[in-house]
Amino acid sequence: MAQKPSIPKGTRDFSPVEMSRRNYIFDTIRRVFYLFGYQPIETPSMENLSTLMGKYGEEGDKLLFKVLNSGNFLQGVDPAILSEDNYTKAAPKICEKGLRYDLTVPFARYVVQHRAEVQMPFKRFQIQPVWRADRPQKGRYREFYQCDADVVGSDSLLNEVELLRMIDEVFCRLGVRVAIKLNNRKVLAGIAELVGAPDKLVDITVAIDKIDKIGLEKVNEELAERGLSAEAIAALAPILQIDGTLAERLDKIGAILADSEIGHKGVEELRFVTETVTNLGLKAELDLDVSLARGLNYYTGCIIEVKALDFAIGSISGGGRYDNLTGVFGLPGVSGVGVSFGADRIYDVLLGLNLFPESIGASVQVIFLNLGENEAVASLKAVETLRAAGIAAELYPDAAKMKKQMAYANSLSIPYVGIIGEQELADGTVTIKNMQSGEQQSIPVADIVNAVK
Amino acid sequence: MAQKPSIPKGTRDFSPVEMSRRNYIFDTIRRVFYLFGYQPIETPSMENLSTLMGKYGEEGDKLLFKVLNSGNFLQGVDPAILSEDNYTKAAPKICEKGLRYDLTVPFARYVVQHRAEVQMPFKRFQIQPVWRADRPQKGRYREFYQCDADVVGSDSLLNEVELLRMIDEVFCRLGVRVAIKLNNRKVLAGIAELVGAPDKLVDITVAIDKIDKIGLEKVNEELAERGLSAEAIAALAPILQIDGTLAERLDKIGAILADSEIGHKGVEELRFVTETVTNLGLKAELDLDVSLARGLNYYTGCIIEVKALDFAIGSISGGGRYDNLTGVFGLPGVSGVGVSFGADRIYDVLLGLNLFPESIGASVQVIFLNLGENEAVASLKAVETLRAAGIAAELYPDAAKMKKQMAYANSLSIPYVGIIGEQELADGTVTIKNMQSGEQQSIPVADIVNAVK
Numbered sequence: 001m002a003q004k005p006s007i008p009k010g011t012r013d014f015s016p017v018e019m020s021r022r023n024y025i026f027d028t029i030r031r032v033f034y035l036f037g038y039q040p041i042e043t044p045s046m047e048n049l050s051t052l053m054g055k056y057g058e059e060g061d062k063l064l065f066k067v068l069n070s071g072n073f074l075q076g077v078d079p080a081i082l083s084e085d086n087y088t089k090a091a092p093k094i095c096e097k098g099l100r101y102d103l104t105v106p107f108a109r110y111v112v113q114h115r116a117e118v119q120m121p122f123k124r125f126q127i128q129p130v131w132r133a134d135r136p137q138k139g140r141y142r143e144f145y146q147c148d149a150d151v152v153g154s155d156s157l158l159n160e161v162e163l164l165r166m167i168d169e170v171f172c173r174l175g176v177r178v179a180i181k182l183n184n185r186k187v188l189a190g191i192a193e194l195v196g197a198p199d200k201l202v203d204i205t206v207a208i209d210k211i212d213k214i215g216l217e218k219v220n221e222e223l224a225e226r227g228l229s230a231e232a233i234a235a236l237a238p239i240l241q242i243d244g245t246l247a248e249r250l251d252k253i254g255a256i257l258a259d260s261e262i263g264h265k266g267v268e269e270l271r272f273v274t275e276t277v278t279n280l281g282l283k284a285e286l287d288l289d290v291s292l293a294r295g296l297n298y299y300t301g302c303i304i305e306v307k308a309l310d311f312a313i314g315s316i317s318g319g320g321r322y323d324n325l326t327g328v329f330g331l332p333g334v335s336g337v338g339v340s341f342g343a344d345r346i347y348d349v350l351l352g353l354n355l356f357p358e359s360i361g362a363s364v365q366v367i368f369l370n371l372g373e374n375e376a377v378a379s380l381k382a383v384e385t386l387r388a389a390g391i392a393a394e395l396y397p398d399a400a401k402m403k404k405q406m407a408y409a410n411s412l413s414i415p416y417v418g419i420i421g422e423q424e425l426a427d428g429t430v431t432i433k434n435m436q437s438g439e440q441q442s443i444p445v446a447d448i449v450n451a452v453k
Numbered sequence: 454m455a456q457k458p459s460i461p462k463g464t465r466d467f468s469p470v471e472m473s474r475r476n477y478i479f480d481t482i483r484r485v486f487y488l489f490g491y492q493p494i495e496t497p498s499m500e501n502l503s504t505l506m507g508k509y510g511e512e513g514d515k516l517l518f519k520v521l522n523s524g525n526f527l528q529g530v531d532p533a534i535l536s537e538d539n540y541t542k543a544a545p546k547i548c549e550k551g552l553r554y555d556l557t558v559p560f561a562r563y564v565v566q567h568r569a570e571v572q573m574p575f576k577r578f579q580i581q582p583v584w585r586a587d588r589p590q591k592g593r594y595r596e597f598y599q600c601d602a603d604v605v606g607s608d609s610l611l612n613e614v615e616l617l618r619m620i621d622e623v624f625c626r627l628g629v630r631v632a633i634k635l636n637n638r639k640v641l642a643g644i645a646e647l648v649g650a651p652d653k654l655v656d657i658t659v660a661i662d663k664i665d666k667i668g669l670e671k672v673n674e675e676l677a678e679r680g681l682s683a684e685a686i687a688a689l690a691p692i693l694q695i696d697g698t699l700a701e702r703l704d705k706i707g708a709i710l711a712d713s714e715i716g717h718k719g720v721e722e723l724r725f726v727t728e729t730v731t732n733l734g735l736k737a738e739l740d741l742d743v744s745l746a747r748g749l750n751y752y753t754g755c756i757i758e759v760k761a762l763d764f765a766i767g768s769i770s771g772g773g774r775y776d777n778l779t780g781v782f783g784l785p786g787v788s789g790v791g792v793s794f795g796a797d798r799i800y801d802v803l804l805g806l807n808l809f810p811e812s813i814g815a816s817v818q819v820i821f822l823n824l825g826e827n828e829a830v831a832s833l834k835a836v837e838t839l840r841a842a843g844i845a846a847e848l849y850p851d852a853a854k855m856k857k858q859m860a861y862a863n864s865l866s867i868p869y870v871g872i873i874g875e876q877e878l879a880d881g882t883v884t885i886k887n888m889q890s891g892e893q894q895s896i897p898v899a900d901i902v903n904a905v906k
Contacts, residue, residue: 005504005562005782008550011497013563015570016577019493035840037817037847039865040472044464044596045498045552045582046518051458065499066521068548070586074537082535084527095521097461099498109458110466117468119864121850124469129498133523143497156850158829165837276830280837329458364490376611377729384618384733387488394490397574397609411572412492 010134010142020360021347022145025174026127029147029341032170033125036162038149041124043106045131046097053092055105055328063132065142066095099131103148104325104338111152112329120153120334139313139344150338152326157272159337160302160321164277167306167317167339168284174346175355177309178316179285183292184270185299185320187253190263191239191290194256195232203227205293208240212291216240239290246274249288269301285309298322304339311349317341366393366432366452368418369405379420382430382445389449393418409435416452420445463587463595473813475598478796478803479580481626482600489619491578491602496559498582499550506545508558508781516585518595519548552584556601557778557791564605565782573606573787592766592797603791605779610725612790613755613774617730620759620770620792621737627799628808630762631769632738636745637723638752638773640706643716644692644743647709648685656681657689658746664693665744692743699727702741722754738762751775757792764802770794819846819885819905821871822858832873835883835898842902846871862888869905873898 007013014022033040046067053061073094074082082090100106103126111118127147134140149166151159164180171178192201203226211219216237223233239256242249250271257263274286284306292303301321308316319339326334350356366386368379379395386393396405409417419431424442432451433440443451460466467475486493499520506514526547527535535543553559556579564571580600587593602619604612617633624631645654656679664672669690676686692709695702703724710716727739737759745756754774761769772792779787803809819839821832832848839846849858862870872884877895885904886893896904 005566006501007497007504007562007566008499008501011499013497013567014495015567016492016494019495023493034816035843035845037820037845039469039816040476041469042467042472044460044466045584046461046464046596048459048461051460063523065523067552068519068521068544070516070518072537072540074535074540074543077537079532079535082527082532084525084530087525087527090527091521099520109460113458113460114466114468119861121861123847131498143499151850154850156823156852158823158833158848158850161833162848162850169840276833279830280833363487363492367490370609370611377732380611380614380729380733387622390488392488392490394576395611395615397604397607397611397615399609408572408574 008142010136010140012141012143016363020363021350021356022343024356024360025343025346025350026145026147028173029170029343030125030127032166032173033149035169036123036149036166038123038125041107041110041126042128043100043103043110043126045099045129047100047106047109049092049096049098051109052098052101052105056101060101063134064101065099065131065133066091067097067099069094069096100128101132102130103128103146103340104150107148107150108325109329111334112326112331115331121151121159122153123149123151125149139348141344145343147341147343148338149340150336152334152336155335157269157302158276160269160273160304161276161280163319163337163339164273164282164284164286164304165280167304168282170317170341171306172283174350176311176316176346176349176353177284179287179307179309180282181287181289181292181305181307182270182274183289183303184266185301185303186262186266186269187257187290188266188293190257190260190266191236193260193263194239195228195235197228197232200226200228200232204236208236208291209293210291211240242290246286246288250274253288253290266301273302298325300324302337308349311352313345313348315342316345316349364392364394364412364414366391366416366418366448367409367412367414368393368395368420369402370396370399371419371421372399375420375422375425378425378445379418379430382418382420382448385445385448386452389453391449391452418448461595463589463593465594465596469816473816474800474803474809475796477809477813478627478799479598479600482623482794482796483578483580485619485623485626486578486602488622489576489602489615491576494560494563494577494579495581496553496556496563496579498552498584500553500559500562502545502549502551504562504782505551505554505558509554513554516587517554518552518584518586519544520550520552522547522549553581554585555583556581556599556793557603560601560603561778562782564787565779565784568784574604574612575606576602576604578602592801594797598796600794600796601791602793603789605787605789608788610722610755611729613722613726613757614729614733616772616790616792617726617735617737617739617757618733620757621735623770623794624759625736627803629764629769629799629802629806630737632740632760632762633735634740634742634745634758634760635723635727636742636756637719638754638756639715639719639722640710640743641719641746643710643713643719644689646713646716647692648681648688650681650685653679653681653685661689661693661744662746663744669693695743699739699741703727706741706743719754726755751778753777755790761802764805766798766801768795769798769802817845817847817865817867819844819869819871819901820862820865820867821846821848821873822855823849823852824872824874825852828873828875828878831878831898832871832883835871835873835901838898838901839905842906844902844905871901 192198207222242252254267299320300323303320305315306317321337323335370376383393417433431442645651660675707720752773753776756773758768759770774790776788823829836846870886884895
């Protein structure tokens with residue numbers, strides 16, 4: 001019986017046009033990853049739930065897609081546990097696997113599982129879909145691609161420098177002007193120390209992360225609600241209002257944090273990274289943002305966020321350093337730093353700013369019309385000649401009405417139409433029509449490659 | 454707490470070396486698809502279970518991976534249904550989505566759902582993973598890629614011709630000698646008619662499909678068990694023993710099936726396709742195999758199967774024509790024909806025959822050793838010069854022991870090592886070592902691109 005077909009909410013089909021645009025983004029990022037010495041890996045879509053659970057916080061656990069055990073998933077399961085009041089406990093009894101939620105945890109699992117073969121420092125990239133049972137909304141999907149590059153097994157700040165240059169290179173190639181915002185978790189720790197609330201690091205960063213959205217006054221209200229003393233809030237204020245050039249702001253915050261060992265170290269790290277990368281010739285704007293916290297539980301050093309300058313949208317890339325990602329899988333002491341590119345937002349930026357190259361639309365260069373069996377077979381030989389020269393070509397498969405065949409060629413923006421009719425068949429020629437200029441010429445079949453090159 | 458990390462059985466991690474080999478296969482296939490005028494689409498990993506169920510037979514339904522509904526999946530579910538005796542009925546109550554089982558059903562769903570935008574004939578390709586809850590074994594995985602190309606909306610046999618040439622082109626480029634076996638569902642129907650058992654078409658094809666494995670005698674025994682009369686079995690025997698060249702065998706089977714309208718049509722189709730494609734210059738061996746049935750319920754015309762000539766493994770590609778795939782989604786009368794390439798088996802063939810090009814291993818062309826901060830920063834500038842010329846290059850991030858850095862370069866088979874030490878820093882030079890020949894030369898930094906090209 002016929003069903004009206006649809007796909008699950010939050011998921012998408014990609015048409016040929018969308019695919020060519022998406023591949024343009026993925027190919028650009030992938031080429032830059034290779035150019036910078038990153039190597040591809042892939043991990044399975046399904047991981048053991050035990051690998052995923054507890055890695056993304058309580059909220060993250062809820063957003064994991066769980067895969068029902070195959071076979072009789074109810075065998076041996078106590079029916080008492082299968083009650084609606086108890087569903088979070090019931091799920092792991094009938095599901096051992098989940099869909100990957102990001103690329104970072106599977107990467108950490110990979111490094112530990114394959115530690116015997118992995119050569120450190122390990123520079124890997126990974127471009128694969130991830131799945132989250134988030135409420136679907138504009139720009140937020142339940143299946144989407146992440147493009148991650150990470151180095152593990154090296155403490156050197158030169159990795160941060162290289163990652164910033166890599167971000168720069170990707171957006172240069174895509175033609176997107178960006179600002180790269182930097183912070184350092186050690187600076188945040190220094191700030192917490194300075195205001196006398198080292199145990200309130202998380203509260204402070206959660207609050208000051210909102211400064212761009214809600215302003216200083218509201219941030220201060222929130223800090224008070226979170227238990228910060230009036231003195232602490234007063235001590236914090238100057239830090240949130242630092243101005244000047246990047247170098248000046250680093251000097252100012254360095255002076256403010258002079259008594260905090262960890263804060264001082266954070267400022268020195270930022271200074272080295274920004275000076276070195278500026279010296280290399282960064283095209284992107286570089287900016288210090290002490291309110292930048294991004295997934296704080298994760299990061300231990302540098303924190304990076306990238307915004308498009310000419311298009312209003314959230315961050316289009318981000319990352320940072322994490323010192324103990326593999327510890328949870330039994331391999332402590334492996335430091336890592338990485339960045340992730342948000343393909344869907346980059347797509348929106350390129351589309352909004354009309355930055356997709358025109359050439360990525362058409363794939364077929366020449367289509368031959370089909371004027372009957374003998375003509376079609378002769379056309380196929382011409383098509384083969386073109387393909388042998390690396391030119392994508394095809395024959396309209398049916399001897400349909402001319403109008404229908406031309407409509408097909410037009411709808412696919414194919415630049416050349418080849419015609420072998422009765423006359424051409426007798427002469428050993430082909431008529432080539434340039435679809436843009438409308439010009440037509442009759443040439444020997446043997447000359448066809450040159451005619452459309 | 455540390456867990457020993459692992460992945461679900463039947464799934465795989467792919468290392469950089471495996472990725473470069475797999476990408477070589479995918480890239481080759483993708484390029485040929487484009488060359489022949491196929492356009493890419495992608496569909497979501499999860500489909501509604503209603504889209505998937507009932508499309509792959511009873512066995513297929515069992516092999517679908519089902520995704521647990523998010524949130525309280527037990528809310529409103531009658532607890533009585535959640536018993537182990539009843540698990541097949543319970544699953545759809547708690548799972549609305551499933552992982553895609555193949556690329557064909559999602560493609561049919563795509564065509565119907567987007568029929569307003571899709572230009573017919575629609576030539577699409579799709580390279581994506583699929584999931585099956587099969588028992589894992591050597592060469593059989595629970596997650597694996599399919600590479601499909603199909604045309605829908607055209608009855609022309611020229612599509613079959615083009616697909617055969619496309620198969621030929623793919624395996625030529627990969628350097629694999631293959632035999633393409635052909636059959637036609639209409640020939641099978643003619644045979645069933647001839648032996649006076651048109652209702653036994655499925656039984657006949659299931660039995661004769663095994664002739665290569667178990668021989669004529671056992672096939673005849675099975676046919677008798679399946680209710681075929683002795684006369685029918687006797688009438689079938691000559692068909693299974695036809696010999697001679699491809700053209701001779703087509704003539705012989707044509708003569709045998711002369712009285713069956715549908716059988717005759719099948720033979721004529723095979724004759725047109727094989728003659729036309731031979732005329733175009735096929736490199737692969739072309740073979741008629743009336744015992745070839747492949748997923749019969751599906752195919753209505755041409756049936757294609759590809760075997761490697763120099764490596765013992767199952768079929769490495771296959772396909773055929775299906776006349777009513779979209780009917781189940783409410784769009785009848787759309788004929789399609791397509792082929793699928795089995796990437797995992799092709800991988801095994803290329804590895805077994807040592808056909809992977811050597812060049813696909815190394816990605817980075819030059820690595821700079823790290824001899825201290827100033828030297829490293831100078832090296833980064835040289836690295837940037839190389840990258841600007843399109844040459845993948847990197848700097849070892851840490852000032853580690855020379856031996857460790859060289860071991861890294863060796864393990865990644867990087868062909869050139871660049872060294873900027875104290876002396877080079879003073880001179881504005883760089884020492885380049887060719888890792889294969891062991892030769893070293895000192896050159897101005899400005900000449901580096903030419904030195905490693």
